[in-house]
Amino acid sequence: MRRKVIAGNWKMNNDLSESQNLISHLVSSLSKEKVNCDVIVCPPFTSLSEANSLLKNSVIKLGAQNMYFEESGAFTGEISASMLKSTGCEYVILGHSERRTIFGETDQVINKKIKKALQSGLLPIFCVGETLQERESGVTNDIIKRQVVEGLKDISSDDMKKIIVAYEPVWAIGTGKTATPQQAEDVHAFIRGLVKSLYSNEIAENLIIQYGGSVKPDNANVLLSQADIDGALVGGACLKADSFMGIIKAA
Ligand code: PGA
Numbered sequence: 001m002r003r004k005v006i007a008g009n010w011k012m013n014n015d016l017s018e019s020q021n022l023i024s025h026l027v028s029s030l031s032k033e034k035v036n037c038d039v040i041v042c043p044p045f046t047s048l049s050e051a052n053s054l055l056k057n058s059v060i061k062l063g064a065q066n067m068y069f070e071e072s073g074a075f076t077g078e079i080s081a082s083m084l085k086s087t088g089c090e091y092v093i094l095g096h097s098e099r100r101t102i103f104g105e106t107d108q109v110i111n112k113k114i115k116k117a118l119q120s121g122l123l124p125i126f127c128v129g130e131t132l133q134e135r136e137s138g139v140t141n142d143i144i145k146r147q148v149v150e151g152l153k154d155i156s157s158d159d160m161k162k163i164i165v166a167y168e169p170v171w172a173i174g175t176g177k178t179a180t181p182q183q184a185e186d187v188h189a190f191i192r193g194l195v196k197s198l199y200s201n202e203i204a205e206n207l208i209i210q211y212g213g214s215v216k217p218d219n220a221n222v223l224l225s226q227a228d229i230d231g232a233l234v235g236g237a238c239l240k241a242d243s244f245m246g247i248i249k250a251a
Contacts, residue, residue, distance in 0.1 A: 005040065013044070040061045
């Protein structure tokens with residue numbers, strides 16, 4: 001039985017005081033609930049350190065939204081894995097579709113980032129997903145396969161056990177359009193099968209595969225009931241403590 005993992009991707013939202021507010025709300029709401037899933041929040045870099053202090057006595061874990069694959073040096077504007085570790089991060093989102101499309105990240109760059117994260121002791125949340133045009137042309141599985149195979153290139157079985165995969169159809173992110181539970185389940189099962197062929201049945205069966213794309217309290221339950229959906233990567237709905245809590249309760 002895989003444990004559900006709910007992660008909130010704040011994206012470029014919340015300054016320091018807004019972050020303090022949201023984290024404090026979440027911590028106090030969660031302390032009143034019996035939580036049966038893992039909960040991760042991924043605030044912007046500027047709030048990580050403060051978030052870590054506020055999360056000290058909470059079950060909520062801390063993640064970042066991106067990092068660079070070099071150790072240190074002349075990479076203006078970038079953040080390294082060890083810097084993230086030093087703020088208390090355990091997780092890092094890599095390969096998000098906004099990184100791929102707006103910032104031009106390729107499968108090769110994402111692969112380097114995943115390796116560096118693992119080397120540094122961070123647990124990657126590795127995102128994959130097709131665009132609307134790709135889905136409509138019937139190449140969804142080809143795109144997912146390329147992203148998974150290239151993204152995981154030369155990653156050992158031991159390291160693979162530390163990775164969470166997030167399936168996020170690009171057309172469902174921030175659009176209010178959710179993949180139907182069946183559409184999502186089909187791709188999740190495809191990803192699990194792929195990981196089985198690349199690694200082993202055991203690794204595939206233990207792999208957490210989150211769904212992301214307009215997950216809300218009112219659709220979380222049906223999505224999370226699918227056999228191969230093990231959690232959610234939540235954008236818009238994680239910015240309010242109440243709606244994020246609604247998704248956590250569904251899990
Ligand atoms: P959304 O974003 O929930 O706002 O669709 C999900 C994501 O991009 O991770």
